[in-house]
Amino acid sequence: MKQAVEMMKNIYWIGVNDFETDLFESIWPLPEGVSYNAYLIRDRKNAVLDTVKKGFMPQFLEKIQSALPAGESIDYLVVNHMEPDHSGAMKVLRDLYPDMQIVCNARTVDFLKGFYGIESGLKVMGDGDKLDLGTHTLQFHLTPMVHWPETMMTLETKTGTLFSMDAFGGFGALKGGIFDDEVDLANAENEILRYYANIVAKYSPMVQRALKKLSGLNIQAVAPTHGPVFRTQPNYIIERYDRWSRQDTEPGVVIAYASMYGHTQTMSEAVARSLARNGVGQIRVHNLSKSHLSYVLRDIWRYRGLMLASSTYNMKPFPFMEMLLSTLQNDQLKNRVIGVFGTYSWSGGAVSAIRDFVEKSGNELLDPVVEAKHAPGEKDIEACRQLGQVMAARLS
Numbered sequence: 068m069k070q071a072v073e074m075m076k077n078i079y080w081i082g083v084n085d086f087e088t089d090l091f092e093s094i095w096p097l098p099e100g101v102s103y104n105a106y107l108i109r110d111r112k113n114a115v116l117d118t119v120k121k122g123f124m125p126q127f128l129e130k131i132q133s134a135l136p137a138g139e140s141i142d143y144l145v146v147n148h149m150e151p152d153h154s155g156a157m158k159v160l161r162d163l164y165p166d167m168q169i170v171c172n173a174r175t176v177d178f179l180k181g182f183y184g185i186e187s188g189l190k191v192m193g194d195g196d197k198l199d200l201g202t203h204t205l206q207f208h209l210t211p212m213v214h215w216p217e218t219m220m221t222l223e224t225k226t227g228t229l230f231s232m233d234a235f236g237g238f239g240a241l242k243g244g245i246f247d248d249e250v251d252l253a254n255a256e257n258e259i260l261r262y263y264a265n266i267v268a269k270y271s272p273m274v275q276r277a278l279k280k281l282s283g284l285n286i287q288a289v290a291p292t293h294g295p296v297f298r299t300q301p302n303y304i305i306e307r308y309d310r311w312s313r314q315d316t317e318p319g320v321v322i323a324y325a326s327m328y329g330h331t332q333t334m335s336e337a338v339a340r341s342l343a344r345n346g347v348g349q350i351r352v353h354n355l356s357k358s359h360l361s362y363v364l365r366d367i368w369r370y371r372g373l374m375l376a377s378s379t380y381n382m383k384p385f386p387f388m389e390m391l392l393s394t395l396q397n398d399q400l401k402n403r404v405i406g407v408f409g410t411y412s413w414s415g416g417a418v419s420a421i422r423d424f425v426e427k428s429g430n431e432l433l434d435p436v437v438e439a440k441h442a443p444g445e446k447d448i449e450a451c452r453q454l455g456q457v458m459a460a461r462l463s
């Protein structure tokens with residue numbers, strides 16, 4: 068797509084697709100790519116809302132110029148968020164349009180100077196302030212820590228379009244369809260939830276605060292900086308964000324296990340079989356040595372039941388399990404029902420550490436906690452079956 072795409076009269080999508088980056092933020096896999104969405108509003112004053120990652124400047128500029136008649140300039144660049152996947156092209160854009168004012172809030176100023184040495188030509192807006200473009204009006208709503216301190220959302224009041232930066236966005240490049248009425252949303256939701264679980268989850272309380280703040284606004288469309296643009300069903304994504312940020316979950320169980328020689332895996336299989344036999348329809352099993360943390364987190368964020376299982380490694384949980392526990396602690400996981408099991412060979416460590424984690428997290432710990440020495444015997448396997456049964460009963 069070399070041309071800007073008109074999403075409604077005089078409002079254009081000018082984003083780009085990134086199929087090249089392997090790891091978003093150098094950690095989260097992008098097998099389906101990712102889009103950096105930006106927008107242009109044409110009016111008596113032309114405004115660009117957010118930019119793209121630095122390396123995509125040529126494509127970005129091509130799109131801007133395809134929508135701007137010759138001789139017209141950009142009057143404002145609205146900076147909703149300073150993370151470089153959205154601000155990276157800003158400096159070059161400013162050099163090309165030196166009279167373009169940068170519209171931001173007070174907390175953005177430090178980032179502008181620090182990242183790009185930009186200190187002048189700023190238009191600093193407060194919460195609720197408005198900017199008249201001619202027939203369109205922009206209103207700024209500060210939403211700190213969704214996902215950085217300076218993050219804000221911009222509402223175009225005539226059309227009710229909320230330019231929401233990372234919030235409501237998703238992984239996955241836009242493969243032809245850009246708007247919700249063109250995209251298979253059930254499929255896209257997997258990558259939107261993965262984005263939420265990986266990038267936004269830690270800030271769920273701030274998402275709740277932002278949703279309450281936005282609830283009084285007339286929102287007819289939601290235009291995030293990643294993934295599909297919700298121009299016909301804004302509530303589709305707002306409702307999901309509300310659920311995900313309240314940690315309101317679906318019935319189902321994730322088994323996340325770390326197994327060195329297959330013994331903890333044998334126990335996981337016994338638990339999974341018991342879950343299925345006892346009527347749990349949604350079971351997701353992740354071997355932490357194979358599944359990337361990104362996907363494990365996505366599934367954990369969706370389902371109420373969680374089984375954490377690990378062999379003991381140097382008297383602690385296996386390293387990939389430690390990484391998972393540390394991330395869940397950071398994300399303040401709650402409202403989950405959790406089972407714990409694992410193995411050891413001479414001194415314990417893994418099972419007691421995971422049990423401690425669950426107890427301190429405030430989530431519900433299921434009985435029995437199963438710990439097998441060396442390889443699981445029939446008594447251990449029977450305890451795993453019982454754990455699966457208890458979980459199934461708890462979820463029904």
Ligand code: FEO
Pocket residue numbers: 148150152153214215233292293
């Ligand atoms: Fe897509 Fe927080 O940047």
